[in-house]
Amino acid sequence: MRGIVFVVRSNTNGLHKIGVTKDWLRSSKQLQVGQQTTQIHTVWVNNALQIERYLQRRFRAKRMPQSDWFALDAGNLDFLRAVLLKARSDHQPPPLALPPQRSRPAPPPPPSAPQPAWSSRPAPPPPPAARRIKAPTPAAEPRRPKRPGYSVGVAPLVMLIWVMAGLLIGWLGMLGASQALVMAGIVMLSPFGLAAALLIGALLRQQRKQRLG
Missing domain, CATH: 3.40.1440 (GIY-YIG endonuclease)
Known part of the structure; x- marks a missing residue:
């Protein structure tokens, strides 16, 4: 039951x-x-x-x-x-059995069309592919070696030397009680003396550019 x-x-x-x-x-x-x-x-x-x-x-x-x-x-x-x-x-009921499927026969292949007489000849080989000619790449120009330069500009260096020289000459004049040396140091530290130092520095800088160029 x-x-x-x-x-x-x-x-x-x-x-x-x-x-x-x-x-x-x-x-x-x-x-x-x-x-x-x-x-x-x-x-x-x-x-x-x-x-x-x-x-x-x-x-x-x-x-x-x-x-x-x-x-x-x-x-x-x-x-x-x-x-x-x-x-x-x-x-639990057994799974439903599916009815067997009848396999349909494969359709016959279509009849091949008659080939013309010229089709028996072998096809000519394809032309060779044209090779691409690469244009020559221009050679890179050699780089000019850089000449060693100064890490500090010429004009500031000349100005520094000029000021130090003026101070040294004035100091020596004061030690030796030489009024001429003291006056020379004052002249070097004056605006005219500093302008002369800048001029000398500009000339040296121009000569350096000419040598490097």
Whole structure:
């Protein structure tokens, strides 16, 4: 008989009931599931009566006298669950077998068109591909080696030397009490003397450019 094998547990004493039904909604109301009892398993199987009898015989030592309630422990519940899962897998309908498809014969190849007489001649070889002539690249001009230059400009250097020389001459004149040297140092440090130093520096810079050019 196809039906549902169910297992419920009593909320008062912890006993389990194993039964069979075709209308679980009606049976759950009779057993007061959710109030007096708790649903443990409900499995739809093909041979519901055989599975119920097998489980009741299996746990007959745990059955309460003159009732369908059993005092099952955790190991008994694991075994019961395995049996119901196996029965449910057996209940799954086999996959639908598709009808064999008839293979259509392949259409015959179209008849080949008659070839003209000249088609038997071998085709002339293709002309060789024209090679691209690369234009010669102009040779790069050799770079002129840079001549070593001065890290400091000529005019500032001449100005520095001129000022230091003026200070030195004035200092020597003061040490030797030479009024001529003192006057020479003052003249060198005057605006006219500094302008002369700038002029000398410009001339030296122009000569250096001519040599390097």
